[in-house]
Amino acid sequence: MIAQVAALLAAYVIGSFPTAYLVGKANGVDLRTVGSGNLGATNVFRTLGWKWGLLVYIVDGLKGALPVLLLPGAIGVATGWPWGAAFGLLAILGHVRPVFLMGKGGGKGVATASGVFIALAPIPALCAIVGFAIAVAMTRYVSLGSLVGAVVLPVALLLQQREVTPLVLLSAAVGAFVFWTHRENIGRLRRGEERRVGSSSSSSAGGRAS
Helix, strand or coil: CCCHHHHHHHHHHHHHHHHHHHHHHCCCCCCCHHHCCCCCCCHHHHHCCCHHHHHHHHHHHHHHHHCCCCCCCHHCCCCCCCHHHHHHCCCCCCHHHHHHHHCCCCCCHHHHHHHHHHHHCCCHHHHHHHHHHHHHHHHCHCCCCCCCCHHHHHHHHHHHHHHHHHHHHHHHHHHHHHHHHHHHHHHHHHHHHCCCCCCCCCCCCCCCCC
16 A cells, blocks of 8 residues: 555656756846746747757656556556556646646646557557647637547547546546646637737737646
8 A cells, every 4th residue: 555655646646747947047038027927838848949848748747658558567566547647647736736836837748648648548549639730720829729639539449439538537537627728828718818829928928838
């Protein structure tokens, strides 16, 4: 029991690693005070450029994938449902509410959730990433792409598994959580105030996507 609890805490701590915050500090910027104020890959991309943004996205994705892939073996349980899913959820929670930043100022969970589901269900996760990419390419709204990906994931999982499994329900719950973390973006999208990729920071209020 102690090993399981320690592994669950480890998943949360791994998810809490403040990638965007550290990258910002390394470049002399506190990302919580510039751009959207969000500690996610999108704000890094807009503030520091695509190379740093890509680095943050990859590391934040690994924060989700590694606990799912490695921690079950550390405590002698199977990867997947339920332990892999539990580790993934705690990694997402750590990203959104990082312990290293006193539970405040995290990202929106998109990149970390991508890593979790690439580890749990690679094909549906890739379908969601493709949906994200198409939506962003067509509209230049990163937040809308995140919402599209959140919808595509449970649908793709349901089509793959052909029944409502616990993993399908988990993906739907994570998708609903992504909608919740993007509630301000949804409001701006409805008002036509959301920033598009490539727009200047002064053109609108700004958007957070990951």
